[in-house]
Amino acid sequence: MKRLLIALVFLAGFGVRGYCGRVDTLQVFSAAMHKEIPCVVIVPDLYGKIQADYPVLYLLHGYSGNYLDWITKVPELRHYVDEYHLIIVCPDGGFSSWYFDSPIDSAFRYETFITRELVPDIDARYQTIPDREHRGICGLSMGGHGALYLAIRHQNEFGSAAAISGGVDIMPFPNNWDIAKRLGDQATHRESWERHSVINLVDSLKNGALKIALDDGINDIFIKENRALHQKLLGLHIDHDYTERPGGHTWSYWRNAIPYELLFFYRTFYPHP
Secondary structure, rough: OHHHHHHHHHHHHHHHOOOOOEEEHHHHOOOOOOOOEEEEEEEEEOOEEOOOOEEEEEOOOOOOOOOOOOHHHHOOOOHHHHOOOEEEEEEEOOOOOOOOEEEOOOEEEEHHHHHHHHHHHHHHOOOOOOOHHHHHEEEEEEHHHHHHHHHOOOOOOOOOEEEOOOOOOOOOOOOOHHHHHHHHHOOOHHHHHHHOOOHHHHHOOOOOEEEEEEEOOOOOOHHHHHHHHHHHHHHHOOOOEEEOOOOOOOOHHHHHHHHHHHHHHHHOOOOOO
16 A cells, blocks of 8 residues: 555656556456457556556456457547556457356356456556455446446455446346346246346345446336436445436547546545544
8 A cells, every 4th residue: 555655646746647547458367268358458558667566457348349449439538547546457248248157158257257357367467456445347338237237246356346338137128138148038027037137135234245237227227227226325325426317328538437437436546634
């Protein structure tokens, strides 16, 4: 932590204007899935030039996307890592993994990969602050579901989570986005669908155990589900941030939303008295 404070003093004195973070591309082996998983890692410009350890944000892509989506569609992330003093990791989550371990297809074990293989690998390779208070997870659409799903189930690993246009309730979509390929037909595997749906998992939360943010556009395909989750969290007295803005299920919305969510994580990683 002392190294981190030295870095922040340095940055406060010189500012971050003009800095541009470094983008690494890694192959991380998954023993659970017997294959290499590509990941993008974005580190601040001053990474390695000064003595500092950094919080880490895992940033997940959506259905049909890949590990390059975020840095390709939002190249400003190279500046945001300096502005918010963190490392961003964008793993490949497959075309339609939904970021859980499929109970019917052992080739899809992305929950195990991210929580048991990727996180330790990143902590070993990079100058991170390796604790839950300085480790967050965020994503869009399918990745928004994944971020909340993984954070709720692995609160020892993640202290904060945010969903942007998140598919937070999969139950209304029995025939969409390959979910049935991961969980089985909803009619015959309903219990499994319910167990893998974020809106049901929040029943296990205790207030303050996990910092949560929900962000969705008023014309988004998942706005009804996000509003329902927001109301459920209110009913459970679970503190959380909730934002609605004009917009739909588009990269224009997600590109606009990510700085707000990075500010949420920044305040989580660097709390002020």
